[in-house]
Amino acid sequence: MESMPTERIVEGGVPYQHEGGTPLVLLPRREVERRVGLSRTTIYQRMAAGTFPAAVHDIDSATVWWLEHEITGWIRARVEARDRARMQAPP
DSSP states (O other): OOOOOOEEOEETTEEOBOTTSOBOEEEEHHHHHHHHTOOHHHHHHHHHHTSSOOOEEETTTTEEEEEHHHHHHHHHHHHHHHHHHHHHSOO
């Protein structure tokens, strides 16, 4: 299955760089759902609870995106929490 196209934030003809030098890439909601395996409802519930990255809203079109590096960081944090729990579990 092909992933949906992502959109790069471009400023002056070059991708806008995040503080760490990483180009900012916007992911549409369906791609975020695919990557994290959560439904739209669950994503919005977790956003409201502050446990999922906030969306970037386009006021003109009512479109929402998420920053790829934030979604990747959220996934990494889930993996790290799993690994810590495994290391702390009694044998």
